[in-house]
Amino acid sequence: MRLLLVEDEKRMAQALCEILRQEKYDVDHYADGLDGLYAVETGVYDLVILDVMLPRKNGFEIAQEARKKGIKTPILMLTAKSELDDKVTGLDCGADDYLTKPFMTMELLARLRALGRRNINTPDGTLTFGDITLNKDTSMLICGENSVRLSEKELRILEYLIANQGQILTREQLAVKIWGYDSDTEYNNVEVYMSFARKKLNFVKANTEIKAVRGIGYELRYDHV
Numbered sequence: 001m002r003l004l005l006v007e008d009e010k011r012m013a014q015a016l017c018e019i020l021r022q023e024k025y026d027v028d029h030y031a032d033g034l035d036g037l038y039a040v041e042t043g044v045y046d047l048v049i050l051d052v053m054l055p056r057k058n059g060f061e062i063a064q065e066a067r068k069k070g071i072k073t074p075i076l077m078l079t080a081k082s083e084l085d086d087k088v089t090g091l092d093c094g095a096d097d098y099l100t101k102p103f104m105t106m107e108l109l110a111r112l113r114a115l116g117r118r119n120i121n122t123p124d125g126t127l128t129f130g131d132i133t134l135n136k137d138t139s140m141l142i143c144g145e146n147s148v149r150l151s152e153k154e155l156r157i158l159e160y161l162i163a164n165q166g167q168i169l170t171r172e173q174l175a176v177k178i179w180g181y182d183s184d185t186e187y188n189n190v191e192v193y194m195s196f197a198r199k200k201l202n203f204v205k206a207n208t209e210i211k212a213v214r215g216i217g218y219e220l221r222y223d224h225v
């Protein structure tokens, strides 16, 4: 899961990044509110953790502006104890949950798991589209009687396409989603992994297809025949 952390306290941010990476989240961190807002608005994250007091734009404003633009990514707001009304304001502005500082790591991780499930998953860790089912816990792609194990990137690609069904995803969006901003991945790699994912779909004899939309990107389609 790609997670965005917007937190300006250096030590806090470092500690959180470390913990979250141990928990296998792919974490991007920004210390500035405006940079954080731009990052949220890309829509590539599965979860967002927002501090309230931030330079240039506070957490409430970030959540509010992102929601206004139709970004549905679950947001967990971190609030200081002194900011008593934060809880109410946080939920009003479009945050999904809040956590008061200081908090226990276990508590944070539990909230994130709950929010992550709320995002696109069914309770049993599976996603479905057309005639295919993805089991994220076992990394299996299932179609009727057939199943095949997916690599981590294949799983992410299909997960992302299913979560955004009905939309065309650009190669850039996919590259950022799968490899992150910092990587030097060339867009060609997206095509390579798309062909891997397609082979897996063929292997399980799925009627669900990854369609290339010339010059734009990719879309998941299902032929009801």
Ligand code: CA
Binding pocket: 007, 008, 009, 051, 052, 053, 054
């Ligand atoms: Ca702060």
